[in-house]
Amino acid sequence: MFEDTSFRSEHLGVITHGSLNDGIEMKLDPGESVEDVRAGTFVVIQGEKHDFFCMITDVEIEAANEQILLNPPDPSDDLLREVMQGSGTYVTVQLKPMLMMPNTDHPELTDEEPTSVKTIPAHFSPVVQAEADDVARVFGDEAWDDGETYFHVGHPIGMEDSPVCVDLSKFAERSNAIFGKTGTGKTFLTRLLLAGTIRTGRAVNLVFDMHSEYGYGSQAEGEDGQAQFVKGLRDLFPSKVSLFSLDPSTTRQRGHTPDHEVHLHADQIQPADILPLRDTLNLNATAAESSYLLRNQYGDRWLTTLLEAQSGDDFEQLADETGAHKSSIEALRRKLAPFQEYDFFTTQPSPDDYDVLDALLENLDSGKSVILEFGQYDDLRVYLLVANALTRRIRRAYEAKTNRYRQTQNEADKPQPLMITIEEAHKFLSPDIANETPFGKIAREMRKFFVSLLVVDQRPSAIDEEVLSQIGTKMVAKLSDDKDIGAALVGTSDASSLREILASLDAQQQALLLGHAVPMPIVVKTRTYDQEFYDALRNHPAARSADGATDPDEEMEDLFY
Template identity: 25%
Template sequence: MIGKVISSSTEEVVFRVLDSVDVEDVHVGSLVVIESQLTYLARVTSLELRNLGDVDLADKVAAMSAGADVYDDIQSVLGDQFYYVCRSRVAGIIDGRLRGAKSIPKVLSPVRLADANDLSFLRARGTDTVEIGRVRTLDLPIDLDRKALITHHCGVFGKTGSGKSNTVKVLLSTLLDMHTPALVFDVHGEYCRRDCLGASRDVVVMGMGSGEDMTLSLPLEEIKPRDLKLVSFLNETQSEAVEAIRARKHTRWIRYLRDTDTKTIHQDFDNQLFEPTIDALKRKVRNLLSQPYVGGDFNAPKAIYDTLRKRRTVVIDFGDYEHNDYAIRLITTIVSRYLLDRYKTAHKKGTAVPETLIVLEEAHKLLSTDIARLTIFETIVREGRKFGVGLMVVDQMPRKIHEEVISQLNTVIIMLLTNVKDREHLVASSENDLTAFKDEMARLDVGETIVTGISVPLPLSGFVPAFTGITPRPRDGFDDFAFNE
């Protein structure tokens, strides 16, 4: 036993730490068991020092004892005037499983640290789980429900150097072992390397260079006017004009703007489109077509879809384009939209497709309030679950991500976040109640995490082990990836 309940409510349970217990052995995030008529599982949210009598007693003792050894031992002079309390939140009632608590523990109920036996319900969740790490202070795995993790979307947030990328690597390597496909937009080239996911034969690396398994190419037919708006500013007149051209020329709208002179376009549309507007659109299309990954005979989105259907993972390596927002926005949007559309079609036809996770690094570049509505990702977080497409949002600055997107992330994996605006934005936007974790987010060490949401039965504090690589498998030839149109 480490303490006794001295205050109890549906919001918070406060217990006094026994004088015989070293308060430094109890931490924020520690799981405790409260033995009342029912057995309650609670999570420590804060610790504090209190004293009996005069509220300023500690200040007075400190002043009196300055420089005087006789007062160094406060307890021997004043008796047991000082003590410690822990504030905690009840996670539920342990009854063979963890169920919601609709009552509160009685005053003076004994409190002890939880052990592995108390959390045995964590091990009784079936085999379709993904291990992300271990519970802090307990030798128990943190297992995430695989289907909920993927189809109900998730977020991994942490400042640079917090262990965020390592966590994603651990998750993806486990999903690989479970033959769960993922599409990874690898902005910084962290996942495509041969000492990472690229070592596996079940991973296809696609990029804009010559060192990848495939060279990425976006067919003109898959580019829509809204994609042009995403990468180039279009005023209202230009937006209306390009939509009119697309409505008449369908998938050949880009070729039409490229190959047809301004006067002919002006006449084709009964002089309704102004020539300066047409010239502006032609310039923007020329810029689009000048990108080396636009056009070409190879249909990369289709190859990606076919690869994912084979339960393999695709990593798109942005290489030298890691700081090119134009490329990042265009490629991620077009590929992801194609994938969602094909999964929708498969669903309507009753064709089986594996649940697939889209991993979006540097997510704030695509999910800010002004950009998110132009991309496909806002649609994916709203509709993807119905078709087996999930989104993993990975970012170091959650404050820059549209709150409606964060609200759809039903599993949140939090690493160290020192910026108070990041923490406040997560707390305010998340569907999960993160209020009790706001301060703890700033105290996490490298590799430590708070996992909360639909994928776990209760919020868990733990640590993620270092990614040690995957067992390399032969990668000679890619006949398996020769796809027919």
């Protein structure tokens, strides 16, 4: 399957120092330019029995004698500088071994898979630039397993023809995250990973699409700074994605018809659903606590009863019946009243037979992902309320489904793995509310119930640390704040060396990929979300094994050819 890697021309240097705990030091070959050595680059140490897959974490220029530095050669004396290079002056490169694997010199060991590093190579072991076969040995290949496991997300820095793949079977097992400051392309990375899970069928998705960027085509900034339109997930997978809309009129103005219109009834909202709105609504703790007192007294009609209150006597009566402070009830009503102005919100009783949750679950159960567009209601208050109210009910439904599956042990009852995508995730998962919101419970507990999160955020430091520790796989783009960098690496071994890697990332199309779905951390240049990517999706190995009433390949051919 793989070529013999014993002899290579891309010799970078040799090992001179190192330890298992602190990493390995390489002396750079004098013929190599120090400016070509980049932090985050993927290299291989060729040991006697094993290949050690490493990441470059630091580069230093050294001198054999301090006297040389006191009397440096003149900048115009190229000959003296060349003579000294590699002997009097030299470059050391810090390497962090991530995995080890038997090499081809020892065929009796080659059945072994890559394992964590438990030893180190000997002095003067050669270090070489990684090749495409090395990348595939570690990260897999899309062609393996009929294309249903691995998905190409980018390539190592300087290795354009060497795809780095994510193991989507592992990716779907746990909650995951995409972090990066504003302008780093988090939306593109999210589309990329969602497309992979849909193409391979490893999970169905529920995307709370605050800015209407995931369903149909949307405008984005191209590499040249010019505006360009990119295709949405419904464009790419017409038979595998349903569009739900909170604002169907805006969806129609864009030339599309939603599959379902979303209405939120007051009796479907619980006090826990408004907890994430406390900061956004400037709601004090006493007013928030009043919602629970109202719920205890009036049940599901607590919010309707609150919104129907108009006069001082009404609030006095509510205070007497619930034991809450009148001023707190008035403040709560004042903060929540604006929701009555939204067309999607109603105080009418919710239907007993069929509502948006039933429609959502029907689509998810049939293997269709759901994009919920917010249209003109791209207000953070609306996003927080709707996402919490729906997710709480979905969580309960999946718990019931899983319990039934455990009882019957019938594969037909096994829930379809669900991944819920949320933006501005720190608003749902901050330390003061993470224990009470449905998203916090999903991150901590729901893996065993086949539900996970895809967290998208620019401020990981504002997310509860326990939630961060539960995240399986992370794709971390450029972050500037030290607290955010530290938070993005919570639960990661050797976080100190990875901090330096994160700090050195380019502002766009570079990310540190690490966690459960990849064998080792690696810096990748992410795939470009363009026509070439669309074509690759159409020709993906998983597409050839897809079935169903409507052939997605034929639909995509109609779209692109």
